[in-house]
Amino acid sequence: MSRHFRSRKALVIAVASTLALTFAGCSREGGGDGATGAAASPGITDTTVRLGISTPLSGSTAGPGTCTVAGVKAYFGAKNAAGGVAFGDGKTRTVEIEALDDGYDPQRAKANYDSLKDDVFAMTAGLGTPTNRAWREAAIADEVPQVLVMTGDPLFSDTQESPWQLGFVPIYQNEGEAFGKLLVASGAPHKVAILSQNDDYGAGYVEGFKSAVEGAANIEIVDELTYEATDTSVDAQITQLSASGADVIFNAMSLVPLVVSALQKAQQLNWLPSWFLPSNTSSPGAVVEPGGGAAFPGIYSVSFAKAPASPAFAGDEDVQTYLAALKEHGDYPDAPAFPHCQWSWMVGATLEQAFTTMTEPTRDDFMRALRSIENFEAPLMLPGTAVTTTESGQPAVPTVVVQKYNGKGYDTVESLG
Amino acid sequence: MATFIQLIVDGLSTGSVYAAIALALVLVHQATGLINFAQGGMAVLAAYSAWWLLSRGVPLVLAISASVLLSFAFGAVVERWLMRRFERGDPDTAVVVTIGLLTLITGVCGWLFTYNNQQFPSLFSLDAVTFLGVSVSQRSIGTTVVIVVVMLLLQALFAGTKLGLALRAVAINPQSAAFSGLPVERLLMVGWGLAAALGAIAGALVAPQLTLTPGMLDNALVYALAAVILGGLSSPIGVVVAAWMIGVLENLAAVYVPLIGYDLKVAVPFILIFVVLVVRPQGLFGRKTVVRV
Numbered sequence: 001m002s003r004h005f006r007s008r009k010a011l012v013i014a015v016a017s018t019l020a021l022t023f024a025g026c027s028r029e030g031g032g033d034g035a036t037g038a039a040a041s042p043g044i045t046d047t048t049v050r051l052g053i054s055t056p057l058s059g060s061t062a063g064p065g066t067c068t069v070a071g072v073k074a075y076f077g078a079k080n081a082a083g084g085v086a087f088g089d090g091k092t093r094t095v096e097i098e099a100l101d102d103g104y105d106p107q108r109a110k111a112n113y114d115s116l117k118d119d120v121f122a123m124t125a126g127l128g129t130p131t132n133r134a135w136r137e138a139a140i141a142d143e144v145p146q147v148l149v150m151t152g153d154p155l156f157s158d159t160q161e162s163p164w165q166l167g168f169v170p171i172y173q174n175e176g177e178a179f180g181k182l183l184v185a186s187g188a189p190h191k192v193a194i195l196s197q198n199d200d201y202g203a204g205y206v207e208g209f210k211s212a213v214e215g216a217a218n219i220e221i222v223d224e225l226t227y228e229a230t231d232t233s234v235d236a237q238i239t240q241l242s243a244s245g246a247d248v249i250f251n252a253m254s255l256v257p258l259v260v261s262a263l264q265k266a267q268q269l270n271w272l273p274s275w276f277l278p279s280n281t282s283s284p285g286a287v288v289e290p291g292g293g294a295a296f297p298g299i300y301s302v303s304f305a306k307a308p309a310s311p312a313f314a315g316d317e318d319v320q321t322y323l324a325a326l327k328e329h330g331d332y333p334d335a336p337a338f339p340h341c342q343w344s345w346m347v348g349a350t351l352e353q354a355f356t357t358m359t360e361p362t363r364d365d366f367m368r369a370l371r372s373i374e375n376f377e378a379p380l381m382l383p384g385t386a387v388t389t390t391e392s393g394q395p396a397v398p399t400v401v402v403q404k405y406n407g408k409g410y411d412t413v414e415s416l417g
Numbered sequence: 418m419a420t421f422i423q424l425i426v427d428g429l430s431t432g433s434v435y436a437a438i439a440l441a442l443v444l445v446h447q448a449t450g451l452i453n454f455a456q457g458g459m460a461v462l463a464a465y466s467a468w469w470l471l472s473r474g475v476p477l478v479l480a481i482s483a484s485v486l487l488s489f490a491f492g493a494v495v496e497r498w499l500m501r502r503f504e505r506g507d508p509d510t511a512v513v514v515t516i517g518l519l520t521l522i523t524g525v526c527g528w529l530f531t532y533n534n535q536q537f538p539s540l541f542s543l544d545a546v547t548f549l550g551v552s553v554s555q556r557s558i559g560t561t562v563v564i565v566v567v568m569l570l571l572q573a574l575f576a577g578t579k580l581g582l583a584l585r586a587v588a589i590n591p592q593s594a595a596f597s598g599l600p601v602e603r604l605l606m607v608g609w610g611l612a613a614a615l616g617a618i619a620g621a622l623v624a625p626q627l628t629l630t631p632g633m634l635d636n637a638l639v640y641a642l643a644a645v646i647l648g649g650l651s652s653p654i655g656v657v658v659a660a661w662m663i664g665v666l667e668n669l670a671a672v673y674v675p676l677i678g679y680d681l682k683v684a685v686p687f688i689l690i691f692v693v694l695v696v697r698p699q700g701l702f703g704r705k706t707v708v709r710v
Binding site: 267290 | 419420423424427428430431434524527531532533534536543545547552553554626627628630632636637640667668671672678679680683
């Protein structure tokens with residue numbers, strides 16, 4: 001009896017505190033300022049604009065996830081320190097960022113969105129396909145921008161299906177296709193082995209690759225295997241593929257330790273093909289070096305961002321500004337181990353680009369401004385790539401260049417070899 | 418044929434990783450009668466402590482030895498100050514506490530050392546040895562040899578020493594063990610300490626391959642549990658053989674049974690468990706538990 005009473009009491013307290021929080025939230029929103037008029041969307045005042053991020057800050061994807069916050073925080077941290085961002089409506093605002101951890105868990109991502117949506121002007125930069133998908137429909141229903149998110153899923157770049165969304169990074173197909181085109185252009189005959197993750201990610205890469213090599217006389221796909229994202233080893237797959245006699249492996253794999261052990265396993269078997277890796281698992285420091293990538297005739301990947309670790313960009317002004325800001329404003333003291341830090345910095349620059357052409361402080365006008373960027377070379381972008389948001393079906397960065405590992409970083413290449 | 422043998426060798430070296438954790442599970446179970454779900458987490462924590470020492474310039478062998486000693490102490494402390502409160506009660510509660518401990522340790526590791534993959538140097542070189550057209554890395558051989566040695570030591574501990582006998586007595590019937598003069602509480606601490614120390618060795622063996630992250634052993638733990646059930650909770654040799662079987666059968670099924678392939682190979686150990694449990698509930702090598710009424 002007393003137990004029953006206690007749980008009732010707990011329930012009452014829980015409900016009361018939820019209500020109290022809700023009211024507190026409302027009053028904060030109402031207490032903004034009336035000067036911008038009734039039309040202003042939530043999360044924006046005459047002096048500030050607030051952005052929300054839901055991304056993995058714990059769990060196995062936390063490394064890249066932490067970067068997605070650090071880059072954009074560093075970008076606007078530096079801008080705020082210099083006075084703020086000049087918006088198209090003539091006002092200068094500082095940019096505040098509120099990032100919540102979703103641990104790559106779709107349910108937590110949705111909960112994060114629910115707690116942020118009335119408080120922020122737009123959601124941005126978050127990493128993860130399942131996590132971003134979890135609240136995509138809610139964002140459309142609430143008319144909250146979910147833009148420049150880090151997912152290669154084409155759904156986010158389809159204006160019809162996703163009117164309040166825009167993906168930032170190239171879709172998986174863009175990456176696979178770029179490598180396929182390079183192989184075809186090499187003219188020489190190649191036998192290709194494919195090892196891909198058994199989900200939309202792996203399938204997207206393979207689809208893009210196959211569309212590029214289809215009908216090419218010099219390319220033959222000799223074996224095609226998959227693995228599960230929960231596997232602890234792909235040794236058996238590498239052993240089987242090594243027997244196929246392939247001289248190129250198209251390896252659409254998203255898990256860092258598995259890529260490292262796949263590179264090592266192939267060397268032990270003395271199978272040394274040219275190796276293709278996706279942009280998110282081709283980090284020189286975290287993947288290729290520990291995997292002993294120098295043993296292969298070539299490790300290829302695709303990119304659109306300058307790699308700060310590469311000697312080619314050591315003196316680059318963009319890179320130096322970026323690294324300094326990352327330390328000072330991004331809570332990220334180490335050298336960035338994942339390209340997501342650079343991508344997130346570009347997200348900051350792209351958002352600023354949209355802010356400067358926004359004429360009203362509304363989410364509607366923000367989406368209009370964001371969707372009218374053409375050939376914007378954001379800082380840290382490689383020559384040959386640019387932000388273009390006007391084409392439906394394509395993410396903000398639709399182009400990538402193929403690069404080859406040079407022992408320290410990557411160089412852009414025009415052909416295989 | 419070369420591919421077939423290579424697949425078996427690959428399976429054995431993957432199986433050795435599972436076996437390392439499985440041995441620690443058996444040790445705790447033999448000493449306390451519990452399945453410790455936090456075993457993998459404690460091994461990861463040990464690996465992080467070794468990694469931290471390495472980054473302070475301590476040589477690898479010393480760092481691993483220190484982490485083994487630290488883990489012994491940590492295991493004993495966890496038993497004395499945390500598990501002790503639950504040992505007398507419902508065993509289910511104690512098992513849930515170990516799951517909580519796993520979550521806690523994973524979180525603490527992530528908080529202290531970030532979730533980035535850290536490189537952990539190996540005791541053994543990655544260079545391959547080739548014979549009969551099959552290549553095996555020295556690391557795989559080294560890992561397997563260490564596992565076999567540990568397995569034999571454990572077998573000898575439980576079957577041939579007074580300490581082993583006392584540990585078993587405490588696990589099976591703490592009350593009678595206490596009446597016959599055994600220092601039950603200290604033995605429980607020793608049991609947990611030894612298991613944690615063994616986990617530390619396992620962590621140091623597998624960290625170079627899986628790269629050090631807080632969740633490094635989560636998937637391996639599932640396979641280790643399968644090996645423990647399959648091999649029998651009371652038999653170190655049994656769980657190692659079972660872990661190897663799982664590694665090898667998984668690979669062979671994936672390649673040679675088209676229906677299974679790489680997508681369903683994860684199911685192989687569990688189908689195996691199902692079959693074994695129906696035919697031989699105590700596991701392949703386990704002893705039947707007899708309870709007198």
